[in-house]
Amino acid sequence: MEARSIFPALDRQIYGKPLIYFDNAATAQRPQAVLDLQQRLCVEACGNIHRAIHRLSAEATDAYEAGREAVRRFINAPARENVVFTSGTTASINLVATCFCERFLGAGDRILVSEAEHHSNLVPWQLACGRQGASLEVLPVDEAGELSVEELDRRLAAAEGRIKLVAVTHISNVLGIVNPVRELVAVAHRYGVPVLVDGAQGIIHETVDVQALDCDFYAFSGHKVYAPTGIGVLYGKTRWLDEMPPFMGGGEMIDTVSFEKTTYAPLPLKYEAGTQNFVAAACFAPALETARALMDDPVLQENLLAMRDFLLAELGRIEGMRIYGCPRDPQRKIPLISFTVAGAFPADLAQILDKMGIAVRSGHVCAEPLLRRFGQTSVVRASLAPYNTLAECESFVAALRRAVNMLR
C-alpha cells in the first residue's frame, strides 16, 4: 500500500523545505480516515454517550463502543470489560498506581520498576509508594540497555513477597529495545506478582496480544497509533479490575447512588467517570485499521528495517557518535534511535535540523534516570514510522553531518 498519501500532514513544507517527520515516538501523524471520522462525529453525532434516549446520543455511544471493540480486537483482549478508556498512557498508569496500591500495597512493601522507564511509569509509583509507606525498587539495565530476566528472578526471590507489582516498559522510548515482556511476566507470575506493561511505544511496533503476553495490565495512548490525543487505554485482567476500588467518582461509573451507599457500574464503566472523549475513542476504529494495514504490509515492514539498519550504519560513521540501546540481538531494536555526538549539544542539533525541515526530539525525553545511567542529561532521538522513506533517512544523515560541522 502507499502509506504517505493517506497522511495529509506529510505534505507540509517547513521553512520552505519538505517536512521530514522523525518524531513518531512522541506523536504519530493522523490518517485521513481518522480526520474524517473525527469531523463527522463532531458534526453529526455530538451527543453525550451512555446517557440519553435521543438519536445523537445513541449514535455517539455506538461509535464509542465500536472504538472499544476495535481496541479489544487489536490487542486480543478477552472481552469488552477488559478495555478501559482513559486520557492516555499516563492516566492509565496513574489509575493502576492509585487503585491497585490503595488496595494491595502496604507499609514496607515495594513496587519494582525498571531503570528504563519513562517518567510516566515511574512518578505515579513514587507517589503511590509515598502514600502507602512503601518503597520503589529498580531493576537495572545493562550497558547495552537490556533488562535481565534472571535478575528479576533474583530480586523477586530476595524480596520474599514484599514486591507487590512489577511495572515495566514494553519498549523504552529512549533505547528502542523490545523487552522480553513475556518472560518477565512469566517469572513475576511464578512469585504471584502482577505486571503492568507500559505499551506507549510497544503498541505500534509489535503485534500485541495481551493474552499471549499474560500481563495483568497494558497501558497505551491513542496518539501514537494514529488516533487523536486525549484518549488512551488501560487493559486489565478482570480479576484486578473487579478487586480494585474505583478511580474517580461521578457520572456513568455508578450503579445506584444514595447518601448512605453507592454501588458501582459493571466493568469497564466503573473506571470511566465523567463524560469521556468519545469522539477520540471512536477514532480508534479507523486508526487501528490503518495501523493493522501498515503492520501487515510486508513491503513497508521491510522498509522500516532497512531504514533502521541504514541509520544505525550511517550514524555510526559520524565521529563522536554514541547510540543508546544496542541489543545483542539487533532484531530487537525498533527504528527508534537516541544518540549524542561529542562536541554538539542535542538541543543545538535539533534546532538546526528543524531549520532544515527535520523534526526530531531532543532533551531528557522524559527519562532522566535512564539518561543519567548513561552519563547524559540530554539526547537526540529520531523515531520512524512506516510512512517514512529511505530517501528521508539519507537527507537526515546529510543534514545531521552539516549540523555537527556547524557546531564543532
Place this chain on the structure above:
Amino acid sequence: MKTIQEIQADIVEEFSVFSDWMDKYEYLIELGKGMPLIDEKDKTEANLIRGCQSRVWLSCRAEDGRLHFAADSDAIITKGIISLLLKVYDGQTPADILAADEAFIGEIGLKENLSPTRANGLVSMIAAIKAYAAAFQAGTEEKPRDLEADVVAALRMVYDPEIPVNVYDMGLIYDIQADADGQVFIRMTLTAPNCPIADDVVAQVREAVSDVPGVKDVQVELVFEPEWTTDRMSEEAKLELGML
C-alpha cells in the same frame, strides 16, 4: 557607555547583513563559543535555570550602581543568544534594565528562541535578570527607606497571568499599610470574584512583598467589596490595554 536602546540597535544592524538562517546560526554559534565563561564556582544549583532542553546558569554582581552578569549554557545556540542579552544588559543600571524589553530579538529573527515552548531556559533567564535588577533597585535606595514605595515597586512586578498590566497599575491594590517594624498589610481584589488563579496571584503578591528588604511580615486580605471596575486602572494601564 551606550544605552540599552543603542546597543540593541547595533545588534539589529549587525544581524541585517545575514541573508539566511544558516549564516545567522553560524554567527550565534561563534558568539556562544567566544563568550567568556561563567566562573566555575558560580555554576551552582542556586544560579541554575533548568529547561527541558538545556540548562542556563546566571550570576550577577553590582558595582557602582550598575549590574554585571555572567552566564553559561550547555547549548551553544542558546549561549549565543545569551551573549547578545548580556551585551545589552551588562553594566546597565537596574532602572534601565527594568525599563527595557527584548523586542530586538524578534527584529533579528530569533523570536522563536524566546518562546516558552523552546524550554531552553532563556525566558526564565530574562526573568532572572529583571528580578536581580528589581531586588537591587529596591535594596539600594539612598534616601531614607520608604517601605511603602518599595512595596509598590514590588507590586508592580506582579502580574495576573492573563493581563499584561501589573496588579498595582490595574488598581487591584486597595490599601497598603507598612509600619516601621516592617509589618505590611495589603488589601486587594481581583478583576473577577471567580478568578481561577486567585490563590496564585495572592501568593505571588505575598512573595513579592516579603522579598522587599526591610519587610518582616506580610498579610494579604482578598476582598471583593467594593467591586473592581476599569475606573481604577492607571492611565498607563488603560493605554497598555488599548482602552484609550
